[in-house]
Amino acid sequence: MAKILIVDDSPTETYKFRQILEKAGHEVLEAHSGEDGVKMTKANFVDLVLMDVVMPGLNGFQATRQLSKDAATSEVPVIIVTTKDQETDRVWGKRQGAVGYLTKPVTDTVLLKAVERVLSGEVLV
Numbered sequence: 001m002a003k004i005l006i007v008d009d010s011p012t013e014t015y016k017f018r019q020i021l022e023k024a025g026h027e028v029l030e031a032h033s034g035e036d037g038v039k040m041t042k043a044n045f046v047d048l049v050l051m052d053v054v055m056p057g058l059n060g061f062q063a064t065r066q067l068s069k070d071a072a073t074s075e076v077p078v079i080i081v082t083t084k085d086q087e088t089d090r091v092w093g094k095r096q097g098a099v100g101y102l103t104k105p106v107t108d109t110v111l112l113k114a115v116e117r118v119l120s121g122e123v124l125v
Contacts, residue, residue: 001025002047002119004057007063008039008081009055013104017050017081020108021115034058038066041073048119051098053082053089061096068097077118081106100124 004026008014018028029039029044034051035058041049049067053060055094060080067073080093090101100118102110114124 001027002115003027003029003044004030004048004050004115005031005037005040005044005046006050007031007040007055007060008036008050010052010053013052013081017111018052022078022094024112024115026115034060034063037063038073041067041076042070046076049066049076049078050081050115051078053080053084053093061092064093064098065096079114079118081111094125098125 004021006014006017009032014030021028029040031040034055051060051064051070064078067076067078078100079102081102083104084105093101100114102114117124
């Protein structure tokens with residue numbers, strides 16, 4: 001299946017997403033900050049990034065922008081997965097380069113469906 005990077009500073013959320021994705025057959029990598037997420041995306045040739053927004057240092061919007069603007073990572077789709085649920089947040093996420101936007105808490109079904117759709121080339125935002 002796909003190699004998916006989870007970028008989230010919450011061990012609970014990371015664990016939950018890892019369990020869901022590995023059960024579906026995906027390989028999962030973890031980064032606990034925006035900075036590490038950008039570095040790991042460049043170093044590991046991932047197929048998809050699940051990006052939290054609220055993190056210390058480089059936030060998820062900033063990290064998504066860096067990934068989408070860098071020629072080495074611009075083709076890697078990013079789904080933002082966050083508690084920020086305002087329409088302006090969605091619009092801002094899309095403007096930073098995200099192809100999907102999910103609001104926590106996310107069910108297994110919603111997460112897997114979004115991952116499947118994005119991996120098949122769909123843009124969800």
